[in-house]
Structure formats: C-alpha cells, structure tokens
Amino acid sequence: MRVAVIGLAATGIATARVLVAEGAEVVICDSKPESLLPPARVAEALAIPGVTLQLGSTELPESLVLVVPSPGVPPTAPPLLQALARGIEVSSEIEIAYRLAKAPILAITGTNGKTTTTAMLGAICQAAGRKTFVAGNIAEDHGKRLPLIEAAMAAPKDAVIVAEISSFQLEWVSSFRPKVAAWLNLSSDHLDRYATLTEYGQTKARIFAAQQHSDFAVVNADDTYVRCLGGGIGKAMRLPFHGEAPTLHSSLHLDPRELRVPGVHNLANACAASSMALAFGLNPGKIADGLRGFKGVAHRMEVVGEREGILYINNSMCTNPAAVAASLSSLPGKVIAISGGRHKGGDIQPMVDALARHARRVVLIGEDGPFLGEELLKVGYTASELAPSLEAAVEQASAHARRGETVLLVPGFASFDMFTGFEQRGQVFREAVGTLL
CATH class of the missing domain: 3.40.1190.10 (Mur-like, catalytic domain)
Incomplete structure (x- = not known):
C-alpha cells in the first residue's frame, strides 16, 4: 500500500518509520522547500528505507490508499482537501x-x-x-x-x-x-x-x-x-x-x-x-x-532557583489565558510576571484580569507583548513594560522583585514568534535565571 504522510515533523517521521515496518511504501510531503527545512530532519527521513520525499509542493501524490497528516497540518491544507475529493482515507497518527x-x-x-x-x-x-x-x-x-x-x-x-x-x-x-x-x-x-x-x-x-x-x-x-x-x-x-x-x-x-x-x-x-x-x-x-x-513536570510551575528571597519559576508550558489565571492563583504573595509571545486568538480577558489582580509588575515579551500591554491599560493596569528578549525580561523582572515575591514566566501565548517551542523558551528562562544565581 502507498501512503502519504503530510508534514516533515517528528510525528510524521515516526509514522513513516512504523508504516514502512508494516510493509507500506511511504511518501512524506511538505509544502516547504528543502532549503527551509531542518537538514537533520530531512536526513532522518531519507535514512528510512522505503521512504521518499516530496518537498515544496502542495500537490498530493498519485496512487494512494491512505493519507496521514501530522498534527500541525490543519484540515484545510490543500493535500487533505485533495484526498477527500479523491475519496482517499485520511487518518491521524493516533x-x-x-x-x-x-x-x-x-x-x-x-x-x-x-x-x-x-x-x-x-x-x-x-x-x-x-x-x-x-x-x-x-x-x-x-x-x-x-x-x-x-x-x-x-x-x-x-x-x-x-x-x-x-x-x-x-x-x-x-x-x-x-x-x-x-x-x-x-x-x-x-x-x-x-x-x-x-x-x-x-x-x-x-x-x-x-x-x-x-x-x-x-x-x-x-x-x-x-x-x-x-x-x-x-x-x-x-x-x-x-x-x-x-x-x-x-x-x-x-x-x-x-x-x-x-x-x-x-x-x-x-x-x-x-x-x-x-x-x-x-x-x-x-x-x-x-x-x-509525583514531583511535577518540566516547564510547568518548575522552580528554577531562589536568590535573596526571590523565587524564580518556569511556567513556559502556560500558553493560554485560563492557564495564566490558574497558575497565578496557585501562588502566595505577589508576582513579577513575564508574559507574552504570539497570540493564538480568542478572549484574553481572564489572563488580563489575573495579571492585574496578582502581578505587581508585568514584563512583556514577544510579537504580541505590546497588544497585551494595551489590554492591561484598558483595565487601568499601568505597571507593565516591554523587554526586547526573554533574557532582558529576566533581568528587568529581577530588578523589580522584592524579597518574598516570585518572578514567574507565565507567557499565556504561543512561543513560535521567538522560539522553536515552549521547551526552548523554558530553557532560555532557566539559563537567564542561572546567570543571576
């Protein structure tokens, strides 16, 4: 059977590897040209016997019996619409x-x-x-x-x-x-x-x-x-x-x-x-x-360190407004919050209200940091400032923090404007805090 995996991502490559082991012939398709894809990922895919690549195109290959999209590929992607029009089964990796x-x-x-x-x-x-x-x-x-x-x-x-x-x-x-x-x-x-x-x-x-x-x-x-x-x-x-x-x-x-x-x-x-x-x-x-x-998970309310009575917590996995509200309400005392990134759409009022209620100061980062600052101003919150990078935000937050308070990375937004994912964002925060400790 000939299968197309849509998206040269980690899950797509894993899916291709398993399907080949099960006897399938696999084409991994990605709309990006090879020049815009991570070389290591391209090499990993090509190393799988029975896998071919089709890059830089949104056209679906011929003679397929199954199409498996990577999770990041939206249902409106042209290859998936083509599969439906041609009566080809589309199934997720799970x-x-x-x-x-x-x-x-x-x-x-x-x-x-x-x-x-x-x-x-x-x-x-x-x-x-x-x-x-x-x-x-x-x-x-x-x-x-x-x-x-x-x-x-x-x-x-x-x-x-x-x-x-x-x-x-x-x-x-x-x-x-x-x-x-x-x-x-x-x-x-x-x-x-x-x-x-x-x-x-x-x-x-x-x-x-x-x-x-x-x-x-x-x-x-x-x-x-x-x-x-x-x-x-x-x-x-x-x-x-x-x-x-x-x-x-x-x-x-x-x-x-x-x-x-x-x-x-x-x-x-x-x-x-x-x-x-x-x-x-x-x-x-x-x-x-x-x-x-159970001690918790990395990047989710992860205590990174303490300096002069100030606690530093990495909550990089917090990528939506409701998570911001839950995280802030779980901490005693006041917070110096580092928030922002790329807004994913929807109502951010719960995040704005929670920051205004719990954060003594907010340091704004990322593509939509200024937008978040404007929304804070609408509820009368003026104790916010922009930072050009996460490293700078850690320095600015630390300068404002007092003994007994917490410097909390609580983005509320996606990380893809500045980082490859929330994991990298959390690691950068850890390293920046490490220079202070």
Whole structure:
C-alpha cells in the first residue's frame, strides 16, 4: 500500500518509520522547500528505507490508499482537501496507533492540565508495577516526545500506554478507542485553527466517540462545555470528577496536603488521574503512592532557583489565558510576571484580569507583548513594560522583585514568534535565571 504522510515533523517521521515496518511504501510531503527545512530532519527521513520525499509542493501524490497528516497540518491544507475529493482515507497518527496497539491506551485531553495529568497517571501506573509508556502530545524535557504510534509498536500486551491527546490529533479519528479516556476542561485556545469555541470542544469530544460499554469516560462535571459536548458521545460509562471543588476518592486514604504540586488545579488533575487509575483497576494504595511521589513536570510551575528571597519559576508550558489565571492563583504573595509571545486568538480577558489582580509588575515579551500591554491599560493596569528578549525580561523582572515575591514566566501565548517551542523558551528562562544565581 502507498501512503502519504503530510508534514516533515517528528510525528510524521515516526509514522513513516512504523508504516514502512508494516510493509507500506511511504511518501512524506511538505509544502516547504528543502532549503527551509531542518537538514537533520530531512536526513532522518531519507535514512528510512522505503521512504521518499516530496518537498515544496502542495500537490498530493498519485496512487494512494491512505493519507496521514501530522498534527500541525490543519484540515484545510490543500493535500487533505485533495484526498477527500479523491475519496482517499485520511487518518491521524493516533488512529493508526490504536489499530496497531497491543496494550490498552489511557488517553487524556483538555485545554489545560493534560500534560500534568498524563505524567501523574504515568507515575501512578509505574507505582502500581505496570510497564508504562507515557506518549502522545506530551513533551519531555528538551522537547523529546514519544509519538503514540511508536509507543503502540513498543508496548507489549501486559503494558499500559498513557497518552496526552490534543484536539489536532483527534481531527481524523474513526475507531480510536481508549480503554479509559478523560476530558479535563475546555477554555479559549487554538481559535486561530477553529472557528468557534464550540467547534474546538466538539473536536475534543471525539476522544469518547468510539468507546463502548466496557470502557470508561472521566469527565469534569463542573465544566459546562465538557458536560454538554461530551455527555452524549460514545457508549462508555461516565465517571465525573469535580474541577472547581476537587475531592480525592476516599478509598485512596490520601490527604491533599501530601501532594507535591501546589494549587487547586493540580488537585483537580489528581482527581482525574486517580479516577482513571481506579477505573483501570489499579490498587488504591498504589495510586496514593504514585500521587505522593509525583514531583511535577518540566516547564510547568518548575522552580528554577531562589536568590535573596526571590523565587524564580518556569511556567513556559502556560500558553493560554485560563492557564495564566490558574497558575497565578496557585501562588502566595505577589508576582513579577513575564508574559507574552504570539497570540493564538480568542478572549484574553481572564489572563488580563489575573495579571492585574496578582502581578505587581508585568514584563512583556514577544510579537504580541505590546497588544497585551494595551489590554492591561484598558483595565487601568499601568505597571507593565516591554523587554526586547526573554533574557532582558529576566533581568528587568529581577530588578523589580522584592524579597518574598516570585518572578514567574507565565507567557499565556504561543512561543513560535521567538522560539522553536515552549521547551526552548523554558530553557532560555532557566539559563537567564542561572546567570543571576
């Protein structure tokens, strides 16, 4: 069979490698010419026997039976429209992964908290003695990811795959069926890709669509969008948890104060992760052990260091307004915030209000830093200033900070105006703080 993988990205290359191993002939297509693509990535793709490249073109190759888009490729991309017009099947990488997987998949989606919840559930499964593959959209430190399709091939039947799933990955699924799936929340994000918040939510809800009566759907009962859009999708048994006033299951015998990650939002994440683990049949005592030992994830409220009573926290993974509000509300005392980047569309008022309420000063960075400053002015907040770089922003924030306060990288926007991703942005912040310590 001849397959086209659209997008010369890490997931696309992983998909090509697996499909070739399964006997397919693969063409990786990318609209960018080779001169604009990372040479190492081109070389990696060409090193796979049975793979050819078609670069600098939006035309779909002939004689295809399947098209697999990388998550970053929007549904309106010309090759995908051509595939639909020609009656060629379009399936996402996670759909192919599910068809190949031998191990059960526990899948998590949501606007915020999915990385922490995925890592937390992975820690629980490991504490319970299960061979665990943490995969999907989740990034390890320095941007390393385990695509779900690679985890599907590597995980034996008695293992478990815990996967972070984005809305982009759910756009082209048909039979993707997690044994346990969770939808944590929905708030304004990715409205540069989706026409409305409802359309974004309907895409998220597809995580439940193929589930059957023997499966489980963990849903945030306090989120109106999750409750309404996810309520009638699929046939799985619904297991609600409360996101606004979260309470851990009594069978865990775990005091919330034993959690090592602060904030009500992280308690909600723990409720979701433990609900999934209980549904999967893991021992409550082992679940509690996994939660007690969980230290958090890189770039998410990561303490980088302390100097003269000032705490420095890297929250580079915070890329939308709701995440800004949750992060700021979890910290005691005042904050010197570093915010900005590339705005992804949608309402940023929750971010503006949270900064005005919790930040004594805001240092603005990136392409849309000036826009954020204008929005702050509209609510009467004048304690903001621009910085030409993240390194300069750290210096400026440090100069304003007082003993007992926190310098917090809390961008609220995407990183692609200045960096290759939030991981690089977080690393630059770490290094800049390191020069001060």
